[in-house]
Amino acid sequence: MAASLSVEKSLTQARQAAKKQDWLTAVTLNQAVLERFPKNKKAAKALAEMRVVATEGLFQRAxxxxxxxxxxxAITHLRAAFYLAPTHPQVACALAKCLLEDDQAVEALKVCDDILAISADLPRALILRGQALHxxxxxxxxVQVLEKARVLTPDDTIIYRLLGAVAQSQGELETAEQHFEAGLxxxxxxxxxxxxxxVVKRKVDASDPLIAQMRQAIAKLGKDNPRSAYVQFALFDLLHKCKDHAAAFSHLQQGNALLAKTTPYDFRSEAIAGAYAKSLFPEPIPESGTEPDTRFIFVTGLPRTGTTLTERxxxxxxxxxxxxxxxxxRAAVIQQMQTLQAKGQAQLSAQDIQAxxxxxxxxxxxxSDGRPVMVDKMPLNxxxxxxxxxxxxxxxxxxxxxxxxxxxxxxxxxVFKGRAQGFVNSFDDIARFMIYHRDLMQHWNKVCGDRVFDLGYGALVNEPxxxxxxxxxATRLTWSEDWxxxxxxxNHVRTASAVQVTQPVYKDSDQGWRVYEAELAPMLKALTTAGLI
Structure with a gap:
C-alpha cells in the first residue's frame, strides 16, 4: 500500500507516524520510498534520525x-528493527528465534548468517543457526555449528537439547541420551x-534417579506452572516404561489438563477456515489435460496416523x-484466503490459482536439493x-x-509444538477435531475424486x-523391496515419531491404548458419541 502513495505523501505520513511513536508505520513508509528511489535523502535522513529510538520501540513491541x-x-516489528539496525545482535537473534517459532527456517538461517558475518563467534547466533540447519x-x-557454540558457552543447556534432538532425528538414540544427560x-x-x-531413554526401572529428579522439578516449579506440564509428560513416559500404569496415567492427565487450561484450542477459527476453504471449491476440481510426472507428494491426515512412516x-x-x-x-493458503476475504471475493479465479x-x-x-520428487508430510495439510x-x-x-x-x-x-495441535489435550476436543477432519475429508473426496489416495496404517504395517x-x-513411483x-x-525425522520410525516396523501399536482401557473410558465414550467408533 505504501508503494502506491506519492513520495511526498509517504514522507508526510511517515513523519506523522514517528511523532505518534508508530515506529512500524514510520519505518515501513520510509523503507518503501527508498526501495523505489534509493537516493532519496529525506527518507534516508528520517530513518537515520529515528534509528536508535525506533529500534528500541520496535524491539519492545515485538x-x-x-x-x-x-x-x-513479533516478526513484523523485528524485521523493521533489523532493517534499521542490521548489525544489532540482540535484534538479529530475536528475529531469528521468532522466525524459527513460526516455521520460517530459511529466513532465520539468512538472518543468522548476516549477523555472524559481522560477529563470527556470537554464541546465541550460532545456536540459532544450528537450530535452523536442524x-x-x-x-x-x-552438529558442526552447535559444537562450536558448545566450546564458547559450555553451560548453555539449549545446545545439549539441540545436539540431542539432531542425534534423535537420525535414530542415534544412545548419542541423543548422552547429550541430554550432559545438559542435565x-x-x-x-x-x-x-x-x-x-523419550529416548530405553532402560528404566522404578529406582531410576530421573524419576525422583522429575518429581523434584515439579515441586520446585509448582503444579500449576505451565512448564510443569512437560515434566508430567516426561514422568508418564518413564513410569509407562516401568509398567507403573496407574501412576503414569495420573501424570499424563495432569500434564494434559494443565496444557488445556493454559493454551485452550481455538475451534471457532479452525472451523471458519475449514468452512471457507470448502466454499472456495464447491464443485469437482477439473483435472489437467495431461498426466504430469510426479513432482510433489503430500502425505496428510490426522497427526499420529503414520505420516512419518509413509514418508520414510x-x-x-x-x-x-x-x-x-x-x-x-499453510502459509500460502492462509495468505490467499485473507486476501480474498479482504476483497470480498467468494470464488477463486484462474489468476488466483496461478498466483x-x-x-x-x-x-x-x-x-529442493535437486531430486525430482519432494515429499511434504505435514499431516494438517x-x-x-x-x-x-x-x-x-x-x-x-x-x-x-x-x-x-x-x-x-x-x-x-x-506434546506438540505450538498451538496448531492444541486440540490434543482433552478427549472431547480430540473427538471434535476428528469430526471436523471427517467432514472436511468427505468434501475433498467429493471434489477431488481419486486424486486423493487413502492409505490405512493398519494395512501398511500388517500387509506391507x-x-x-x-x-x-498411486504416487507413480517405482516400487522395490527397499520400500x-x-x-x-x-532422512531427517524431527517429529514425535523419530524414535519409532528409525526402528523396524512395530505391528501392534494400534493396540497400545488397551493397557489403559479403564482409564480411557471417557475417551472411548467421546469417540462413540461422535460416531467415530
Missing amino acids: QVAEQQDDWPA ELNRPDEA QVDPMDVGLLRHIS ILARDANVQACGELNIL LRDLLLSEFDSL FRWIGFIAAALPEARIVHMSRDPRAVAWSLYRQ IASTKALAE LTPEKAT
Whole structure:
C-alpha cells in the first residue's frame, strides 16, 4: 500500500507516524520510498534520525507480541528493527528465534548468517543457526555449528537439547541420551531436557534417579506452572516404561489438563477456515489435460496416523527428497484466503490459482536439493487438499487413516509444538477435531475424486507388500523391496515419531491404548458419541 502513495505523501505520513511513536508505520513508509528511489535523502535522513529510538520501540513491541505467542506480529516489528539496525545482535537473534517459532527456517538461517558475518563467534547466533540447519534437514552442518557454540558457552543447556534432538532425528538414540544427560549435568531441572530424555531413554526401572529428579522439578516449579506440564509428560513416559500404569496415567492427565487450561484450542477459527476453504471449491476440481510426472507428494491426515512412516517408505526411492513437515502450503493458503476475504471475493479465479501455484513453486524450489520428487508430510495439510489439487496438478496426495482409538490415545500422550495441535489435550476436543477432519475429508473426496489416495496404517504395517505397491502406483513411483525397510531410510525425522520410525516396523501399536482401557473410558465414550467408533 505504501508503494502506491506519492513520495511526498509517504514522507508526510511517515513523519506523522514517528511523532505518534508508530515506529512500524514510520519505518515501513520510509523503507518503501527508498526501495523505489534509493537516493532519496529525506527518507534516508528520517530513518537515520529515528534509528536508535525506533529500534528500541520496535524491539519492545515485538517482545510483547512474543509473550502472547503472536509470532507474525513479533516478526513484523523485528524485521523493521533489523532493517534499521542490521548489525544489532540482540535484534538479529530475536528475529531469528521468532522466525524459527513460526516455521520460517530459511529466513532465520539468512538472518543468522548476516549477523555472524559481522560477529563470527556470537554464541546465541550460532545456536540459532544450528537450530535452523536442524529444521532444514541439514544435520551434519547443525552438529558442526552447535559444537562450536558448545566450546564458547559450555553451560548453555539449549545446545545439549539441540545436539540431542539432531542425534534423535537420525535414530542415534544412545548419542541423543548422552547429550541430554550432559545438559542435565549443567542444569538438573531443565524442563526441556527432562522431557527429551524421557523419550529416548530405553532402560528404566522404578529406582531410576530421573524419576525422583522429575518429581523434584515439579515441586520446585509448582503444579500449576505451565512448564510443569512437560515434566508430567516426561514422568508418564518413564513410569509407562516401568509398567507403573496407574501412576503414569495420573501424570499424563495432569500434564494434559494443565496444557488445556493454559493454551485452550481455538475451534471457532479452525472451523471458519475449514468452512471457507470448502466454499472456495464447491464443485469437482477439473483435472489437467495431461498426466504430469510426479513432482510433489503430500502425505496428510490426522497427526499420529503414520505420516512419518509413509514418508520414510517413500524416501527409500533415491529420487525422493523427504522434506518433513513444512509450513509452506499453510502459509500460502492462509495468505490467499485473507486476501480474498479482504476483497470480498467468494470464488477463486484462474489468476488466483496461478498466483498460488507460482508462490508454492518458488517456496519449494528454495528447499529442493535437486531430486525430482519432494515429499511434504505435514499431516494438517488435509485442510488444504483442494488448493493442492487446483494449483499443483503434478502433486500426488496421500491421506492416512488409522483406528480412531489408537489415534486418540497417541495424540493424548504426546506434546506438540505450538498451538496448531492444541486440540490434543482433552478427549472431547480430540473427538471434535476428528469430526471436523471427517467432514472436511468427505468434501475433498467429493471434489477431488481419486486424486486423493487413502492409505490405512493398519494395512501398511500388517500387509506391507500389497500396501506399499499400491502406494507406489498411486504416487507413480517405482516400487522395490527397499520400500519394506523404512527404518533404513536416512532422512531427517524431527517429529514425535523419530524414535519409532528409525526402528523396524512395530505391528501392534494400534493396540497400545488397551493397557489403559479403564482409564480411557471417557475417551472411548467421546469417540462413540461422535460416531467415530
